[in-house]
Amino acid sequence: MIRLLATISLYALVVRISPRFGGTAVGRYVITTLARQCAADSPAVIKIAQLISGRAQFSDRYFCEGLLKLQADVSPNCWFRGEVDETWFAKIDQRALASGSVGSVFRATLLSGAPVVIKVKDLHREEKHLKSARTFRSISTLANRIMSVWNIPALDWINALTPVFRGQFDFDSERANALQFAEAFRRVDGVVIPRCYAQHSNPVALVYERIEELAVISEELNGTQRGTRAADILLKAYFKMVFIDGLIHCDLHAGNVYLNAKGDVVILDYGYVERITDRVKVKFRKFFGAIVSGNSNLCAALIVDMATSRAKRYKEFEFFTAIGDLVEQFHGRRAGDVDVGKFIMAVFVTCARSGVRVESWFANILVSLAFLQGTLVKLDSSLDFQLEAKRLLHTLEEGAIGL
Structure with missing residues (x-):
């Protein structure tokens, strides 16, 4: 890890001097090496790399594009070795179909003929x-x-x-999450949650329905009718998770979101999930509503209200002023015009410097927004996600919701 951090620091220093370094042969070699080192490291490092890779529009494009493969193609460190009862299956492909930060996925077919995938934990x-x-x-x-x-x-x-x-290594929790997501979106048009075969799963292997002909989300979809429709579906699905269900998929990068043949949004991988109570949902609705309406004082007041503690160094005027500046920069901007990741980090730093300690659920929801933006930008960078949030929040206030 020390070597990885040193290499990234050196790359950042060179890019500061020569911004086009990443496009040179040497730069591409360094980025490839970094991606390989990230893939061989821990899930935390891979997750951070996945988050960075979705920010090509706001950061070093060459570096971000070099890390893109880590969203769905991490070099597998595990092979299928009988992690499930093979008598349930007519066929199991021993070669990994895809690999992520916590394991690999293998093609299989149940005795009933149903096509499935087996997600095996990498111990x-x-x-x-x-x-x-x-x-x-x-x-x-x-x-x-x-x-x-x-x-x-x-x-x-x-x-x-x-x-x-x-x-994310707790497959029992992921199995429960998958079943809950399936129920939550059972009647929602345009969103597909693959069935989890809970009876065939166990703590080291999960069995899911296999959906064929999945299309990868890429910048080629940006602005197309298909991309615009998918962005609208995904955004509304996310707002449903946050504002209505309280069951939030925090890992909606392009390696976990695909399009099927009909153009519907297929959401995979339910390991990084945050659950919030009804009381917290109400608070976060108010917080997000304050952001999209530009009410910086209410936004700052809600952050303080949701904090677990405040240090002696906390000064209300300075904190409210700093949050006000951030909200002003963020308010009214479209998906492709604002760096959500940078905004979120600025909020975290402002809270930390002011001695305001936020709860983990608050941090996880903000991180989920950064992953979401990276995917939305590829589908439709002109999407006004703040306007959509306003509409949904208004509908919730009126007591009628069609999701």
Whole structure:
């Protein structure tokens, strides 16, 4: 990990001096090496790389494009070795169909003839994650002392994010999530949640319905009728998760969202999920409504209200002013015109510097927005997602919702 961080730092330094370095032969080699190092590292590193890869419009394009393969094609470290009862299957392909941050996926066919995939947990990567978490904590302990000058609690962030990445290895929870998502979207047109065969799954392998001819989401769809329709469906599905169901898929990057032959949105992978209570849903509705309406004072007040604690250094005027500046930059901007990832990081840093400690659910929802934006931009960069949020929030207030 130390070597990976050093390579990224060196690349960033060179790009600052020569912005086109990533497009040169040497630059491409360095990026390829970085992608390979990320793929061999822990799920936390892979997840961060996946988030970065969706920000080509706002960051170094060459670097982001070089990491794109990590969204659905991480080099597999595991092979099918009888993780399920093979008597249930007519055929199992031993070669991995795809690989992600926590395991690999294999084609199979049930005895009934139903086409399925088997998602197998990578136990080696799970062990590496535990070691990586300890390394992160060691680094962040040192960073805490250095960054305390700016009141940025690096260790707090690591402690908050570690359970999230660890939770992706909990296949029992993912199975429960999959069943809940299927029920939540059972009657929603345009959204497809593959069936989870819970009776054939276990703590190290999950069996899902296999959907053939899935189209990868790419920038070629941007602005097309198909892309615009898919962006609208995905955005409304996300708002349903956040504002209505309280069951939020926090990992909607292009490696987990596809289009089927009809152009419907197919959502995969239910490991990184956040659940919120009805009370929290109401608070977050107000918070998001304050952002899209440009009400910065209400936005800042709600962040403070949702915080777990405030340090002695907290100064209300300074905090409200800083949040106001951020909301002003974000308010009214379309999907392709604002860097949600940068906005979210600025919110986190502002909270940390002001001594406002936010809850993990709040951080996870904001991170989910950054992943979502990376996918929406590829489908329709002109999408006014803030206007859509206003419409839905107004509909909720009126007490009628058609999702």
